[in-house]
Amino acid sequence: MRDLAGWTLSDAATLTVNIPAAPRLSNVLRDANGACGIGFTGASGFAYSIAASTNLSDWFTIRAGLVGTNGLFWFEDTASQSLPACFYRVVWP
Secondary structure, eight states: OBOTTOOBOSOOOOOOOOOOOOOEEEEEEEOTTSOEEEEEEOOTTOEEEEEEESSSSSOEEEEEEEOOTTSEEEEEEGGGGGOSOOEEEEEOO
């Protein structure tokens, strides 16, 4: 690495960037009470969040977290019980 004057600041280094795989939807359920459940698989240890919308224009994060060591992420939206329709998307870096 060099500074603006051209002086060497360090030895050569290697940078490794791990990009998580896109999440894959595994199941969507609606229970007898009207709550929606969403399951997906993703890269173990990476952060994902679930966003929800009632109109496909305005999105808000309703859950964020790390995928477990088994690669599974499960979320249940009990607030969806009172909505006629709700849409979801998974967001990752």
